[in-house]
Amino acid sequence: xxxxxxxxxxxxxxxxxxxxxxxxxxxxxxxxxxxxxxxxxxxxxxxxxxxxxxxxxxxxxxxxxxxxxxxxxxxxxxxxxxxxxxxxxxxxxxxxxxxxxxxxxxxxxxxxxxxxxxxxxxxxxxxxxxxxxxxxxxxxxxxxxxxxxxxxxxxxxxxxxxxxxxxxxxxxxxxxxxxxxxxxxxxxxxxxxxxxxxxxxxxxxxxxxxxxxxxxxxxxxxxxxxxxxxxxxxxxxxxxxxxxxxxxxxxxxxxxxxxxx
Amino acid sequence: xxxxxxxxxxxxxxxxxxxxxxxxxxxxxxxxxxxxxxxxxxxxxxxxxxxxxxxxxxxxxxxxxxxxxxxxxxxxxxxxxxxxxxxxxxxxxxxxxxxxxxxxxxxxxxxxxxxxxxxxxxxxxxxxxxxxxxxxxxxxxxxxxxxxxxxxxxxxxxxxxxxxxxxxxxxxxxxxxxxxxxxxxxxxxxxxx
Numbered sequence: 188x189x190x191x192x193x194x195x196x197x198x199x200x201x202x203x204x205x206x207x208x209x210x211x212x213x214x215x216x217x218x219x220x221x222x223x224x225x226x227x228x229x230x231x232x233x234x235x236x237x238x239x240x241x242x243x244x245x246x247x248x249x250x251x252x253x254x255x256x257x258x259x260x261x262x263x264x265x266x267x268x269x270x271x272x273x274x275x276x277x278x279x280x281x282x283x284x285x286x287x288x289x290x291x292x293x294x295x296x297x298x299x300x301x302x303x304x305x306x307x308x309x310x311x312x313x314x315x316x317x318x319x320x321x322x323x324x325x326x327x328x329x330x331x332x333x334x335x336x337x338x339x340x341x342x343x344x345x346x347x348x349x350x351x352x353x354x355x356x357x358x359x360x361x362x363x364x365x366x367x368x369x370x371x372x373x374x375x376x377x378x379x380x381x382x383x384x385x386x387x388x389x390x391x392x393x394x395x396x397x398x399x400x401x402x403x404x405x406x407x408x409x410x411x412x413x414x415x416x417x418x419x420x421x422x423x424x425x426x427x428x429x430x431x432x433x434x435x436x437x438x439x440x441x442x443x444x445x446x447x448x
Numbered sequence: 449x450x451x452x453x454x455x456x457x458x459x460x461x462x463x464x465x466x467x468x469x470x471x472x473x474x475x476x477x478x479x480x481x482x483x484x485x486x487x488x489x490x491x492x493x494x495x496x497x498x499x500x501x502x503x504x505x506x507x508x509x510x511x512x513x514x515x516x517x518x519x520x521x522x523x524x525x526x527x528x529x530x531x532x533x534x535x536x537x538x539x540x541x542x543x544x545x546x547x548x549x550x551x552x553x554x555x556x557x558x559x560x561x562x563x564x565x566x567x568x569x570x571x572x573x574x575x576x577x578x579x580x581x582x583x584x585x586x587x588x589x590x591x592x593x594x595x596x597x598x599x600x601x602x603x604x605x606x607x608x609x610x611x612x613x614x615x616x617x618x619x620x621x622x623x624x625x626x627x628x629x630x631x632x633x634x635x636x637x638x639x640x641x
Contacts, residue, residue, distance in 0.1 A: 249514060249515065249549070266550075267514070267515075267550060268514055268515065268517050268550070269515075269549075269550035269551070269552075270550065270551060270552050270553060271591070273591070273592055275591060276591055277588075277590055277591040279588075319476070319485060323514070323517050324517075324588055325588045325589075325594075326517055326552075354458060354459050354486075354487055355487075356514055357486055357487070357511065357512050357513040357514040358486075358514055359459075359474075359485040359486055359514075360459040360460070360485055360486075361459070361460065361476070361478070361483070361485065362459055362460030362483070363458065363459050363460050397460060398460070399460035399461060399462065399483065400460060400478065400483075432460075435458075436458045436461070439456075439458045439487045440456045440458065440487075442487075443456045443487050443488065443489075443510070443511045444456060
């Protein structure tokens with residue numbers, strides 16, 4: 188021991204990576220099988236994580252919402268309608284400005300907390316069809332999403348949370364937008380994947396849906412899929428979105444009755 | 449007007465059929481169905497007697513709406529920030545008697561100050577920075593500002609400070625007098641009832 192310290196060399200314990208490797212192997216073995224195995228958090232394939240949502244965490248904003256799905260925690264603040272930046276061109280309809288950012292401690296590996304451009308534009312695409320932009324001409328509504336902890340299915344949770352925040356701000360909308368993602372593993376489709384499951388998925392599908400109007404505002408498909416399974420997965424997502432929207436509506440009604448009393 | 453059970457509705461919820469109901473505030477018609485666009489209490493207003501449309505109007509009211517936004521035709525209260533030879537810029541503070549949360553910039557052009565002799569208007573003799581002005585929104589304007597107009601007797605400066613720091617008291621529709629020094633200053637004065 189002392190000799191090692193003197194020469195200044197060191198060697199990692201042989202078993203350091205074993206545990207992680209074992210877990211991965213186990214997951215792979217599960218995937219190869221067809222059975223409805225229990226997922227890491229005890230859910231079955233078509234179980235979503237329990238959703239906790241609340242309006243009004245940010246008092247300075249016109250409207251805000253907080254969402255917690257398992258480990259994923261998201262806060263969305265909505266500002267405006269307010270004056271567009273001077274550099275913007277004149278426009279007869281309002282603008283929706285979306286920004287998604289991660290805290291430095293959102294991921295297990297400490298990150299930069301930088302803006303996520305891809306998610307920002309996808310959030311914008313998912314919401315713009317649902318917001319009545321013509322009701323606030325020339326002005327901008329800012330939607331700022333902050334991911335406090337990333338635990339998988341971040342984008343769909345951001346989208347659902349943002350639509351709750353927009354409704355809380357009193358922005359006119361055609362309908363609420365809820366979003367759910369599924370992952371494809373071999374022959375199986377699992378809903379609301381965690382980050383571990385997302386890391387091992389063969390393909391993913393994100394659907395943003397207006398449940399009352401039964402219209403899809405955004406659909407993102409990646410990876411390997413077969414025709415029949417896409418149909419299956421989309422229907423599964425749409426059904427989950429409808430059920431998620433009931434939770435959103437309950438939250439809005441809670442706050443609406445509270446303020447009127 | 450009657451509260452329809454005091455039911456709270458959320459965006460997208462079905463309010464009724466467009467054959468029997470017309471969409472009012474906070475609601476919209478989508479094909480055959482009338483749906484809510486904001487969260488609030490649903491209210492049904494019977495049709496005005498003698499109107500051609502015999503449908504009741506459904507409204508969604510009561511919950512907080514987003515902050516007021518200037519619309520063409522709305523009367524605003526603004527504070528003058530900058531006076532130039534051909535225009536004055538002003539920050540809008542109130543829209544239709546409602547204070548606004550977010551700042552909006554307005555602009556009063558030389559031709560929109562008064563109704564007569566519009567080409568002889570001297571901006572410096574009409575407004576000064578710091579004046580509180582009542583104006584009407586002419587149009588959404590350009591990318592920078594809303595166009596405001598004070599072409600009416602009841603529109604113009606409603607409150608101002610003199611150079612000496614006293615309050616200016618209106619004495620005619622073009623002049624105001626300082627209550628400390630008695631000095632007369634030129635303004636486009638609003639006729640306040």
